[in-house]
Amino acid sequence: MSKTPDNSAILEWPAKYNEIPKEVFERVDLWPIELEKIFYGDEWHPIVHQSEIPNIGDYKASELGEMPLFAVRGEDNQIRIFQNTCTHRGTTLVTESLGNKTEFECPYHRWLFSPQGELVGCPNSREFTPGFDKKDFSLPTFRTEEFCGLYFITMSETVAPLKEYLGEDFYEPLSRILGGDGRLKFAGYQKVHYDCNWKAYCDNDGYHAPLLHLAFKMLNWQGGQGVQNVSENGHLSFESELKIPDDITALKDASILDFKGTETSTGSIVQMQFPLTVYSKHMDMLNIRYAFPKGPKGIEVHYAYFTHEDDDDEMIEHRIRQASNLLGPCGLISMEDASIFSRIDKGNKTPGMAIFQKGVKDEYKLELKVGQNDESGNLPRWEHYRKLMGFKRAES
Amino acid sequence: MSEIEPNVIFSIENLNRDYICALDKLDMNKWLACFNKQEGTYKLISNENESNGFPIAFMLDDKYERLQDRVTQVTVIQEDSTEHYQTRHMTQLTSIVDLGNNRYQANYNFSVFYTQNLIEQTAILCVGRYEDIVLIENTASFIQRKAVIDTNVLPRYMAYPV
Ligand code: FES
Ligand SMILES: [Fe+2]
Numbered sequence: 001m002s003k004t005p006d007n008s009a010i011l012e013w014p015a016k017y018n019e020i021p022k023e024v025f026e027r028v029d030l031w032p033i034e035l036e037k038i039f040y041g042d043e044w045h046p047i048v049h050q051s052e053i054p055n056i057g058d059y060k061a062s063e064l065g066e067m068p069l070f071a072v073r074g075e076d077n078q079i080r081i082f083q084n085t086c087t088h089r090g091t092t093l094v095t096e097s098l099g100n101k102t103e104f105e106c107p108y109h110r111w112l113f114s115p116q117g118e119l120v121g122c123p124n125s126r127e128f129t130p131g132f133d134k135k136d137f138s139l140p141t142f143r144t145e146e147f148c149g150l151y152f153i154t155m156s157e158t159v160a161p162l163k164e165y166l167g168e169d170f171y172e173p174l175s176r177i178l179g180g181d182g183r184l185k186f187a188g189y190q191k192v193h194y195d196c197n198w199k200a201y202c203d204n205d206g207y208h209a210p211l212l213h214l215a216f217k218m219l220n221w222q223g224g225q226g227v228q229n230v231s232e233n234g235h236l237s238f239e240s241e242l243k244i245p246d247d248i249t250a251l252k253d254a255s256i257l258d259f260k261g262t263e264t265s266t267g268s269i270v271q272m273q274f275p276l277t278v279y280s281k282h283m284d285m286l287n288i289r290y291a292f293p294k295g296p297k298g299i300e301v302h303y304a305y306f307t308h309e310d311d312d313d314e315m316i317e318h319r320i321r322q323a324s325n326l327l328g329p330c331g332l333i334s335m336e337d338a339s340i341f342s343r344i345d346k347g348n349k350t351p352g353m354a355i356f357q358k359g360v361k362d363e364y365k366l367e368l369k370v371g372q373n374d375e376s377g378n379l380p381r382w383e384h385y386r387k388l389m390g391f392k393r394a395e396s
Numbered sequence: 397m398s399e400i401e402p403n404v405i406f407s408i409e410n411l412n413r414d415y416i417c418a419l420d421k422l423d424m425n426k427w428l429a430c431f432n433k434q435e436g437t438y439k440l441i442s443n444e445n446e447s448n449g450f451p452i453a454f455m456l457d458d459k460y461e462r463l464q465d466r467v468t469q470v471t472v473i474q475e476d477s478t479e480h481y482q483t484r485h486m487t488q489l490t491s492i493v494d495l496g497n498n499r500y501q502a503n504y505n506f507s508v509f510y511t512q513n514l515i516e517q518t519a520i521l522c523v524g525r526y527e528d529i530v531l532i533e534n535t536a537s538f539i540q541r542k543a544v545i546d547t548n549v550l551p552r553y554m555a556y557p558v
Contacts, residue, residue: 097548098448188445188452191549215473250468253461300549305452324456329553330440332469336477338553343479 007033008392015396016363017379019353025197026349030389031296037388038275039065039293042159044166046277047071047081049178049288050149051186051306057100057115063292064153069142070094071151072104074116079146081153082117082139093139104139113139148175149182150288166273169229170237173269177281177288180262184286184306187320190328191302194338196345198293199385201301202276203344204337205375206238207358212336218250219257224267226372234274234381240372241267242283256325256332259283260318262308274381282333284315285323299341303328364396400492400500404532408492408502411536412526416485419556424467427557432537436460438557439541443524444548454550455557470556478555481512483521485558495529499539502528506543508558522547522558 010029011021024030039045048060048071059072061084068084070093084092086106093104093113103120104113112121117139125132142153145162152162163171178184194201206228210216226240248254261284271279276299278289286306293299305323307316326332348354359374361367370377386393411430418426431438441453457463486507493501504526511518524545531539543558 097444186450188448188450189442189548190452190454191442191444192553193549193551195552212477214477215469218473250473251461252464253459256462256465320451321456321458324451324453325462328454329550330454330555332473335474335553335555339477339479342552 005033005037005390007390011389011391013386013391013393014353015394017366017383018356018360018363018376020356020382022348022350022352022354025200025345028296031293033389035065037390038385040067040155041388042154042156043275044145044152044154044159044162044273046150046152046273046288046290048079048151049184049186049304049306050079050146050151050182051184052098052304053079054186055100057102059094059099059101059115061094061097062290064142064155065293066295068092069153072101072115075114076116078116079151080115080117080141081144081151082141085140086111086113087119087137087139088122111137117141147171147182148178148180149184150178165233166235167231170231170235170271170273173237173239174271174279177269177271177279177286179286179306179308183309185309185311187305187307187316187323189302189304190330191300192329192338193294193298193300194341195298196341197296198276198291198299200345200348201291201299201341202272202278202381203378204272204340205356205358205378206370206373207375208340209373212340213333214336215333219245219248226267228370228372228374228377230368230370230377230380232368232380232384234384236272236377236381238270238372239267244283256322257283258318258322260315262310262315272381274384280327282327283322284319285327286319287323287327301329400494404494404500405489405492407532407536408500408528408530409489411530411538412487412489412502412504412528415538415541416487419558420483420485422480422483422556424470424556428463428467430538431460431463431541432531432539433460435531435539436463436537437540438463438466438538438543440543440545440554440557442548443544443546446544454554466557474555479512480555481510481521481552483556483558484509484511487526490525498532500530500532502526502530504528506558510552512552519551520547521551521554 047062053073059070061070070084071081088111091106091108119134119137224241224243229237269281276291280287288304290302307319327334356375359376415430438457439453440455488505491503507523508521510521522545527542529540
């Protein structure tokens with residue numbers, strides 16, 4: 001799995017590390033390779049937070065690449081993630097995005113599965129193959145790990161354990177987004193389709209924030225001191241102090257921007273886990289953005305928001321009105337990002353390279369040390385992508 | 397349930413007409429004028445969240461100042477980064493209930509089409525229902541306009557209320 005495939009004939013990568021061939025966003029023939037090498041390869045993918053399915057029998061449908069799956073809380077209170085397919089002939093078992101079931105019955109020939117995934121009933125089984133044993137027909141599952149209540153899966157047998165894969169610079173801030181201890185309460189989704197390739201969606205950088213988002217300027221919002229941590233396998237983690245000015249005149253109701261904070265919640269955190277999951281904590285908003293490429297074109301993003309079990313009523317209300325107005329596909333400080341996703345995708349139908357500048361000191365060298373407001377933090381991710389895809393870098 | 401007077405229906409329909417015409421002309425001040433200045437609220441929420449009891453909304457203007465700030469957001473803060481689109485709101489009144497004190501609960505079904513500059517093809521932005529509370533004094537105004545959309549996955553980011 002870790003062997004680099006020879007796909008050099010498909011696309012040659014430029015010698016300069018800060019140049020990305022625009023065709024990488026547009027070529028439909030890359031998608032099957034991305035599925036195999038990335039989505040079904042040596043990466044971990046978050047599927048569900050325990051608070052999204054708090055009761056026994058609660059389930060949530062999801063996807064990995066093009067594969068349907070679902071997470072369910074079993075009678076033993078354990079969360080398991082299964083492929084969403086009957087082990088008989090393959091009919092999907094759940095058809096709703098969320099729900100609760102005491103058993104999962106396939107309508108086709110009425111095979112019946114427990115929330116733990118065991119096959120517990122199958123009509124007329126005396127007439128089945130001689131060696132038929134129900135035990136061999138449990139729902140197929142995944143290698144699964146949990147972190148602060150968030151469940152990750154991988155198709156890989158060989159990828160490092162989750163914490164090692166994420167690295168401490170990533171999982172420590174992530175634990176704070178997840179409330180410090182994962183004792184979150186789920187507050188709802190905002191779901192949206194963006195008209196862009198998945199790689200355009202997750203190529204947002206550290207350079208744009210004060211420039212694109214006019215709200216920051218209008219609200220006299222100074223970016224505080226901060227860091228951008230980048231790992232070789234493409235994860236990015238931004239953390240900065242949060243300085244919200246006292247006198248916000250552009251808004252009539254500035255309380256929407258209040259930062260109340262908790263013990264584990266100090267500054268702003270934004271994280272991008274390879275290949276395409278964003279986690280963020282802006283002010284008092286705890287947010288996971290599950291993302292699902294719809295083939296080579298289009299991506300569906302499910303912004304999931306949380307409150308903490310220790311919140312009082314005032315804090316819950318504050319988190320909800322903040323998340324419902326500031327973030328997501330209509331948000332005061334985020335809608336512009338969404339407009340860029342589709343515009344960058346459209347613009348990249350032109351020939352040539354997308355060129356990164358801010359923070360690049362040597363075009364021929366990959367730099368893992370980057371400043372808070374550099375866009376060069378995205379380049380290790382692109383290099384990780386290039387290697388996984390087996391594209392050869394041109395000689396300099 | 398008492399019979400609803402024709403003039404009440406007329407007032408409610410007028411208010412709804414002002415509302416959808418304001419949005420289709422993208423006149424955010426006329427949109428704001430549809431809400432009651434003391435108590436007006438607006439909410440846009442997915443049916444998935446609403447029916448599961450999840451409080452997160454797409455837009456949540458829970459007091460008049462928030463409504464005013466939404467006008468600023470659309471007309472000033474995000475004006476230049478938005479890929480603008482033309483909307484057409486189609487609405488159908490489905491029920492009116494008298495709540496007393498000149499207040500009425502009115503429900504509408506709606507569908508909103510959009511035509512995006514540059515693409516120029518028309519598609520459905522969202523489909524859903526309005527759950528309104530209307531106060532009728534001299535004129536009618538929204539105490540609450542709640543848009544609950546069946547379209548759980550928006551087809552694009554949304555720049556304006558619906
Ligand atoms: S396909 Fe599920 S029971 Fe036959
Ligand atoms: Fe941004």
